[in-house]
Amino acid sequence: MASDTPPRWDRKMQQRLVHGEAAALGELYDRFASLVHSLAHRVLDDDEAADRATQDVFSYIWEHPHAYDPREGPLRSWIAALTQRTATDRLRRRHLDDGPTTPEQAERLEEQVQAAATAARADYIVTSMPAPLRAALELAYHQRRDYRQTADSLGVTEDEARRRLRLGLQLLSSAMTQPALAPPGRESRP
């Protein structure tokens, strides 16, 4: 459900947004709002701030429908990157509003920004990983099933359940080592 939309869907969606279809804006929101909100929440750790970041992201896309170039990759990744930038900017601004900062505070903020960015990347990896891996993690982590029960629920062998859990976590651990998500086009900062 949460994997990248097909390129054709992405292109069509962009054309509809360019055309000014309110219905397309609604569909865009329905498809990506939970991704945007959860990424923003990971960075900002505050419901209201995440709501505002969500608003920023969607109004940016709606007002600049040409900012996304379908040839550069899936819309989902682009929106995830845009969200991370938007939310991180908000986090930095929030700290600036608190007044002048010492170098130590500035360093702590950067650490916080990096940690939040890692967490946001992890969220993105989970939501876009292949559905079988995601389902296995969902059962083992959120529903606290052991791997035998997970195998049972998924109708796969125990070997396969172990493989999926390990592979899922390996993918997830790349959030800690990989650079930030590819930044959106240079003008795509809301």
Place this chain on the structure above:
Amino acid sequence: MNTPGHPGPHPPRDLDHTVLKSLLGAWALAACSAEETAAVEAHLTDCAPCADEALRLRDAVGLLHAEDSLDLDPGLRTRVLENCLGRRPARVPLPDWAAPYDAETARLDALLRDMAEEEWRTPVRLRWFDGMRQATRETTVAGVVGHLLVVDGLVATGLGLPDPLPPDPLPLDHEAGPHDRTEFYWALDGSHHHAAAREPWRAQSHAMIRDVSFLVADNGDADAGTAVSERLIPYGGHSLPLRDAFLDRAFECWMHAEDIAEAVDYPYEPPVPAHLGRLVDLAARLLPDALAARRRAGLAAPPRALGATGAPGRTLHLEIEGGGGGDWYLPLDSPGARASPEQTVAHIVLDGLEFCQLAAGHVPPLEAAAGQDGDREEIRDVLFAVASLSRL
């Protein structure tokens, strides 16, 4: 739940490196048996590559987190979209009478999105008032979504979209209404009784919203736009203007979302007041015809006076309280008569949500918490007529 100490069907004994390595993911998630956990941890003390990986996977588990924003505030959608449209007006806007359908389908979809596969098979008892008494029908969460799909299909086909029911063999005539279409769909096979029910329903509702927006926008001036919204949609036995059909589908979507939410024990809120008001208004406008149909069927007392069409006649004052409420003056003797506040002979006061529950057939007519004043027999007939607006 994990069952620590559960030996599993194959108690691990003398596990080799390959097996232990394959267990690292399950180990990091605390999802193996106690014996396996002990075996993995013993192995980690003398296998550096596995120890490295174990550390990385444990850290990765730390990046998983309780899914904290599953329940996005449904009001956020409205706020975000309004903000966007305020900054850049749509060239193809949504007709305002399609807004409740847009909002209600989005709310139900958000509920369905995070439902576990087994929850789709949760039994749901659908209730309505069949004209005489309460009727019920057992189905599942997925069955309810299928019901919405095929009844929405009446409106979809009215817009030129494909019918979600297979064309062949279709032992239904073109006049088949919501009930027959639903029973036919449910009888097709059991394969739609799972999460796969969501996608076709959502794709169709999105397509309906898109197409109706274009239909109204492409017909230019207000007059033509009005004509489009008045286009009749066959509903099996009767028909509704397109705009009312969209309101009807919004109402059904809300009510069935409540059925689903109740079955899986999730909270669910009513529509926003502006939309609720439109849904109440639809039910109120349908009421005189429903009452007349009951009189013709002998289920309600015959009209007291047969006035000429357009002439002022005996009037019901329907007062709806709460968000989206208001006052409606409805003709009692004939749908063609003119209602007038001066000729009010019966006055009913109902909370908006209670009125909707009554119109959905969820509340027995005589048990509705209605304030009443005036002709008791008329009030009784009206309450039954409200309930008879419901169907499967």
